[in-house]
Amino acid sequence: MPDVKKFLYVNRKAPYGTIYALESLEVVLIGAAFEQDVSLAFLDDGVFQLTKGQNTEGIGVKNFSPTFRALGDYEVTKLFVERESLEERGLTEADLQEITYEDEDDDWAEKPSIRVVSRAEMAEIMADQDVVLSF
Amino acid sequence: MKFGVVISEGPYTHEAADTAYHFVKAAIAKGHEVPRVFFYHDGVNVSTRLSVPPQDERHIQNNWTALAKEHDIDLVVCIAAAQRRGLLDQNEAERQGKDANNIAEGFRISGLGQLIEMGIQTDRLVMFGD
Secondary structure: OOOOOOOEEOOOOOOOOOOHHHHHHHHHHHHHHOOOOEEEEEHHHHHHHHOOOOHHHHHHOOOOOOHHHHHHHHOOOOOEEEHHHHHHHHOOOEEEEEEEEEHHOOOOOOEEEEEEHHHHHHHHHHOOOOOEOOO | EEEEEEEOOOOHHHHHHHHHHHHHHHHHHOOOOEEEEEEEEHHHHHHOOOOOOOOOOOOOOHHHHHHHHOOOOEEEEEEEHHHOOOOHOOOHHHHHHOOOOOOOOEEEOOOOOHHHHHHHOOOEEEEEEO
16 A cells, blocks of 8 residues: 555535535645645535635625635645636636645745646546545 | 445435445445444534434434444544534533533544545545535
8 A cells, every 4th residue: 555645635515505615624634734645626616615705704604715825834735626617607717716835846936726627637637546535 | 445434414314324334234245344434524413322213214323333333343423523513422521511422332533634544544435425
């Protein structure tokens, strides 16, 4: 068994309305301590989790979207967003938060964590994983 | 093969806890191992010992408690998800100043690290939910 496994967290649901998105993020943050090869996938309504300008005042629920910007500090640097899911919802990459990480292999250069990929590419990413957790 | 199992939907509302139960029984019957089952999201509600379904219905919590005892399966309930939903073991009830606890025999409350560890240590991780 390899020492490091590829973990993929698949986020398919909108950030509010159900608790899946928040509790998925809680797993990601705890899981970061285990030093595995972690990726996050955002597809279907899950793409709404990364939108900028979220305001939850009206529903009395905590806005946890700023936490995504801290993922780089946890060495979670691969956030794959499915292009077709964005398009189907009238969104573009410009509607998403800017999320970056500092690349220690490149003199700590700041790089974008979000990578928009096609549905076909997403399928390949999934097929390449050891452990897939679906939320 | 070693299977890790995650249950992420609540009992009775959703069939996930039943399907997982049948899966684990079948896997063990085929000679596979299921060292741990992890309860997350509303799946933590399976662990309450205060569930009283009608007598002609299956008793989901009792089924799991019995299966765990028979095959030495570690039933782990996520502490963060459990506390949100009012599921406490004796230690947590005392620590939080609550007057009751409700975790059934065979289940134990622990952290999300147990889920990640299960993913690392098993050959396949199977999630039952929506």
